[in-house]
Amino acid sequence: DTGVSQDPRHKITKRGQNVTFRCDPISEHNRLYWYRQTLGQGPEFLTYFQNEAQLEKSRLLSDRFSAERPKGSFSTLEIQRTEQGDSAMYLCASSRGDSYEQYFGPGTRLTVT
Amino acid sequence: KQEVTQIPAALSVPEGENLVLNCSFTDSAIYNLQWFRQDPGKGLTSLLLIQSSQREQTSGRLNASLDKSSGRSTLYIAASQPGDSATYLCAVRNTNAGKSTFGDGTTLTVKP
Numbered sequence: 001d002t003g004v005s006q007d008p009r010h011k012i013t014k015r016g017q018n019v020t021f022r023c024d025p026i027s028e029h030n031r032l033y034w035y036r037q038t039l040g041q042g043p044e045f046l047t048y049f050q051n052e053a054q055l056e057k058s059r060l061l062s063d064r065f066s067a068e069r070p071k072g073s074f075s076t077l078e079i080q081r082t083e084q085g086d087s088a089m090y091l092c093a094s095s096r097g098d099s100y101e102q103y104f105g106p107g108t109r110l111t112v113t
Numbered sequence: 114k115q116e117v118t119q120i121p122a123a124l125s126v127p128e129g130e131n132l133v134l135n136c137s138f139t140d141s142a143i144y145n146l147q148w149f150r151q152d153p154g155k156g157l158t159s160l161l162l163i164q165s166s167q168r169e170q171t172s173g174r175l176n177a178s179l180d181k182s183s184g185r186s187t188l189y190i191a192a193s194q195p196g197d198s199a200t201y202l203c204a205v206r207n208t209n210a211g212k213s214t215f216g217d218g219t220t221l222t223v224k225p
Contacts, residue, residue, distance in 0.1 A: 042202055042215030056211035100206060104157040
């Protein structure tokens with residue numbers, strides 16, 4: 001396994017711009033999760049995919065946020081009209097099988113100026 | 114709604130000491146509990162996963178226990194080393210799908 005990868009690792013954007021992040025899960029992991037983490041806090045769940053189906057979304061995921069996982073492989077998380085409160089680390093994780101052990105990527109740090 | 118608490122928020126110990134990190138959760142109907150390590154500015158590294166039917170898991174110098182009835186898990190680190198310095202997070206999953214609920218972590222500093 002090559003591990004979960006995320007791109008970009010860092011993103012600085014101006015308020016009001018749109019940003020898109022990509023996550024490549026461990027191959028053959030059918031479940032993919034997005035979390036958001038702010039300084040000093042634990043990760044907060046955003047959304048979850050099983051294969052290509054988005055099965056759960058947090059109320060944190062406002063209508064400015066959208067996530068996709070076409071063909072059940074990589075996933076993208078898009079934030080439209082970014083706000084300063086969106087500044088955070090966006091973490092992706094994947095899992096498979098009955099254990100649901102989650103493996104995390106390195107994260108994408110978003111700074112909205 | 115599941116709530117997960119980790120106390121203390123920070124812990125500093127001398128090298129070589131054995132230590133215990135605590136994780137408490139409010140809803141005991143859990144599916145599994147996972148302990149992670151996070152270095153500053155990095156992603157999370159999985160340490161141990163305990164299924165709801167298990168009482169403990171061990172990996173090297175780490176031992177995690179689970180007591181569902183009291184809503185507690187502990188992570189025991191034996192013979193601590195400076196390289197163990199990191200933030201340790203626990204995550205509780207209540208169903209076989211979707212979200213895990215994380216605590217805010219305990220930041221451990223092991224002094225040489």
